[in-house]
Amino acid sequence: MSFLTISHLEKSFGATRVVKDFNLDIEKGEFISLLGPSGCGKTTVLRMVAGFETPSAGSITIDGREVSSLKPNQRNIGMVFQAYALFPNLTVAQNVGFGLKVQGVPAREIAPRVAEMLSLIGLPEMGERYPYQLSGGQQQRVALARALAPKPQVLLLDEPLSALDAKVRVSLRNEIRAIQKELGITTIFVTHDQEEALSMSDRIVVMHQGIADQIGTPFEIYNTPATRFVAGFVGTLTTVQAQVIDGPSGHVKIGGNEIWLYREVTGSEVTLGLRPEMLRVGPADFNAGEAALAGTILDVDFLGSVIRLRVDLGGEVLAVDLFNTTRAAPPQVGERVSLALHPSDALVIGA
The missing domain is CATH 3.40.50.300 (P-loop containing nucleotide triphosphate hydrolases)
Known part of the structure; x- marks a missing residue:
């Protein structure tokens, strides 16, 4: 009791x-x-x-x-x-x-x-x-x-x-x-x-x-x-609209990027929630199941221990967090970047 x-x-x-x-x-x-x-x-x-x-x-x-x-x-x-x-x-x-x-x-x-x-x-x-x-x-x-x-x-x-x-x-x-x-x-x-x-x-x-x-x-x-x-x-969350290509496999398109969520989604469009720490700047490790996204940096905010990027994926904008390091300058606005995302991290947002 x-x-x-x-x-x-x-x-x-x-x-x-x-x-x-x-x-x-x-x-x-x-x-x-x-x-x-x-x-x-x-x-x-x-x-x-x-x-x-x-x-x-x-x-x-x-x-x-x-x-x-x-x-x-x-x-x-x-x-x-x-x-x-x-x-x-x-x-x-x-x-x-x-x-x-x-x-x-x-x-x-x-x-x-x-x-x-x-x-x-x-x-x-x-x-x-x-x-x-x-x-x-x-x-x-x-x-x-x-x-x-x-x-x-x-x-x-x-x-x-x-x-x-x-x-x-x-x-x-x-x-x-x-x-x-x-x-x-x-x-x-x-x-x-x-x-x-x-x-x-x-x-x-x-x-x-x-x-x-x-x-x-x-x-x-x-x-x-x-x-x-x-x-x-709760927390920082970017919501993006993904076009559903194949519902049963979770094959969707975000801006100009296609990824597989490996879970069933319904309808012609689905709302995905992505937190800044879910995304990694760099080439995707396909052996680890990561998906690749490509975009252009729109904005760079220096927050001390964290650098927050806003990346345009072709109409959909994501927030991405990097840890600050003295060994490398932060990325620049206008720079093309590759992002890696593990599909299981993406939140499918319901009503």
Whole structure:
């Protein structure tokens, strides 16, 4: 039996259905990300689990107890918000111990728990400081410690990294994941950042217009998207129209290039999805089953460790990634290039 079960959850604001028949089973200690664009319903789902919103329909069960009708403080849930929401008039130690104090935990037990939490987040010497004396990343660490101090059954994270700069975000997301693994706490993380979801999660729920479009591991979500929305939203994906020459063998034509997909396709035209890393610049290795494509470079973007090319195949344009190297200059606009593609990598995009 799952530790946290969300069954047929719905939420409407007036005539607008924001969340539609949402179902999710979460195992104890699992890290789940709700990923999607603004307005897709992910934060509304999180707020219903927290108790800040009342479901229009459905149920939420935590460790065998139905909690939909309970108040937030009756659910044993810790929550970290995008805004740190620290009390400015309290010290770091007082902020971390606030939930314990509200629960009526004796002061002699609060102090060691606060010290334990400050050590866990790497700020053992900062207990007497005030929030304004900390950086944004440090304040978010304190908010995390405050949420974890009462030993909640479930941790909810509502875009906690979005207000931080890029380097701090990467560092803090690694720390959050390490702490979550160490404590083994069941966690739901809301984000619109694909890289965060892919790097941190055991499983990802990709949401679109109030619906869970796909639930799967990061590997599954990225490599085998179930819908056109998931394919286009997660990662960089170029879609091209291929003319079907022979459906049963997957013989298709992309621009001026013919390849075999070695799987059956239907209709006179099929939409293929190709990620930049699926293509390799250089002659195809036919013994390895690669197909050859030829095109002209339209654009070259230097992105540091990666160089992204846009290659015209004769009316269809593909994005292609190369690793940067100091030993060779990047290709030039207008240059003719040969590309190699393994047909099994190409995604056939359905409706």
